[in-house]
Amino acid sequence: MKHDIDFNYYTETYLGKVGELTLKGGNMRVFEKQLVLNLRLALESVEARVWTQAGRLYVSCTKDSVPAAEYALDRLIGITGWAKVRVVEKTMEAIRAAVAEEGKAAVASGAKTFKIDARREDKSFALNSYEICSGAAGVLFDDGTMSVDVHNPDVVINVEVRDKCYVYCAQRKTCRGLPVGVSGKGLLLLSGGIDSPVAGYRMMRRGMKVECIYFHSYPYTSEEAQKKVEDLARIIGQYGVDTHLNIIPFTDVQMQIKAKSPEAYTTLMLRLCMMKCANLLAERVHADCLITGESLGQVASQTIQNLTVTESFAEYPLLRPLVGLDKEEITATAEEIGTFDISILPYEDCCVLFTPKHPILRATVEEAKAIYDSMQIDELVQKAFEDRKIMRFSLRDEIGSKWATKKFVPQTGDCILKE
Numbered sequence: 001m002k003h004d005i006d007f008n009y010y011t012e013t014y015l016g017k018v019g020e021l022t023l024k025g026g027n028m029r030v031f032e033k034q035l036v037l038n039l040r041l042a043l044e045s046v047e048a049r050v051w052t053q054a055g056r057l058y059v060s061c062t063k064d065s066v067p068a069a070e071y072a073l074d075r076l077i078g079i080t081g082w083a084k085v086r087v088v089e090k091t092m093e094a095i096r097a098a099v100a101e102e103g104k105a106a107v108a109s110g111a112k113t114f115k116i117d118a119r120r121e122d123k124s125f126a127l128n129s130y131e132i133c134s135g136a137a138g139v140l141f142d143d144g145t146m147s148v149d150v151h152n153p154d155v156v157i158n159v160e161v162r163d164k165c166y167v168y169c170a171q172r173k174t175c176r177g178l179p180v181g182v183s184g185k186g187l188l189l190l191s192g193g194i195d196s197p198v199a200g201y202r203m204m205r206r207g208m209k210v211e212c213i214y215f216h217s218y219p220y221t222s223e224e225a226q227k228k229v230e231d232l233a234r235i236i237g238q239y240g241v242d243t244h245l246n247i248i249p250f251t252d253v254q255m256q257i258k259a260k261s262p263e264a265y266t267t268l269m270l271r272l273c274m275m276k277c278a279n280l281l282a283e284r285v286h287a288d289c290l291i292t293g294e295s296l297g298q299v300a301s302q303t304i305q306n307l308t309v310t311e312s313f314a315e316y317p318l319l320r321p322l323v324g325l326d327k328e329e330i331t332a333t334a335e336e337i338g339t340f341d342i343s344i345l346p347y348e349d350c351c352v353l354f355t356p357k358h359p360i361l362r363a364t365v366e367e368a369k370a371i372y373d374s375m376q377i378d379e380l381v382q383k384a385f386e387d388r389k390i391m392r393f394s395l396r397d398e399i400g401s402k403w404a405t406k407k408f409v410p411q412t413g414d415c416i417l418k419e
C-alpha cells in the first residue's frame, strides 16, 4: 500500500515491528487495522500520520509531536519494539550517508563493533541485500572508528529498502501482544493491590479491551485507597487505549455481611457479592468475561475450593490470568508497567474490621450458597450497582492535555460521570 506522507513536513519517522501479528494469516489485516486505529486515536491531538506496510507500523510526525509519539509507542500493545528511522531515497549514496549518521551516533554512545542488516523488500532495487550491506559498511570502517562483528555486535544498523529506504538502529522494546480490541471485552475487578492491575494488563496483552470495577467501602476504606485505584485505572487506560472505572459504594453490603454471615465466611461472602455486582455491570457494558487478580493459594480466599465457590457465582467466564504465578513474577510485571509503586502505597482496600480471624479455607458451593441466600443481600447489591460512579481514563486525552498541537477537546477528561 502506497502512502502520501509529506516527509518534508512530517520530519520525524518511527517504525514499529509488528511481532505476533505476522503469524496470524487471514486475521492479520484485522489486527493491523486495530493497531493503526489505536495509535491514531492516541495521537489524535498531535501532528502525526500512522500507517502500516508489509508487517511494519510507521508513524511520521512533526518535531513538536515527538514526545507524544514516543509516549504512545511505549504503551502500544501489539508491537515488539520501535525505533526512530531515517527515511532516505533509494540510492546507495543516500543509504551510505544515513548509515554514516547512525554510525556516528552509535560511536558517540560507546559502540565499538557493528553489523549491518539489510532487507530488500523492493526487488526492483538493483542491489541485493548482501551488496547493500557491503556497500554501506564501507562508510563505517573507512573512518576506522568501528569494526565489524557479525556475531555479537554492539550495534546493529538496519537498512530496509521498500517504497523508500529506512535506516535505523536500536529498537526500544515494548509490550508485544495483540492490539487491544481484537479479543472482546473483559470486566476487571480492580483493587488497590499489586495483582489485579497486572491481571488486567495480561488480558490487554491478549487483545482484550478492559473495563474496571472497584468496590469501595467508605469510610472503612479511605479516600486515598480510592485515589490509588484511580491512578491504577489511569495506567490501564494508557495501555488499553481507554478504560472506565466503575466505583461501587459497597459499605452497606459489607455491613450486612458483617451482621448476617458467620464470621469465618465474611471474606468469601464479600467475594460472592462482588461477583453478583460484577455480573450486573458486565451485562450493562457488554463484557464477554470477568477478570480477577487471584492466584492459587495466595491467601485464604484463594484456595482451590474457595476459588470454585467464587466462580460458581460468576455468570460470565471468569478469567484469572495470574492463577499459576507467584508474587515475584507478578511483581516483576507490576514494576515493568509502572503500577507497583502505586500498589504498595499503604492505603488498604480492605478494612481489618471485616477480616475474619480464622477464615474458612475449604468452603463448598452448597454451604456458601445457603449462607449467601440467608443474608438476603441481592437488593443491596443491586442498589450499590445503581449508585455507581464512573470515571474515564484515556491515553488520547492524557496526550492531548500534555502535548496537543492541534485543536483538541478532551472527551471527558478524568471527570466523574454519574449514569
Ligand code: ATP
Pocket: 188, 189, 190, 191, 192, 193, 194, 195, 196, 197, 213, 214, 215, 216, 274, 291, 292, 293, 294, 298, 299, 301, 302, 349
Ligand atoms: P490484589 O493485589 O489484586 O488486590 P489480593 O492479593 O489483595 O489481590 P484479594 O484481596 O483476595 O487478593 O483479591 C482477589 C481479587 O479480587 C483481586 O485481585 C481483585 O481482582 C478482586 N478484588 C479484591 N478486592 C477488590 C475490590 N475492593 N474491588 C474490586 N476488586 C477486588
Ligand code: MG
Pocket: 191, 192, 193, 349
Ligand atoms: Mg487486594
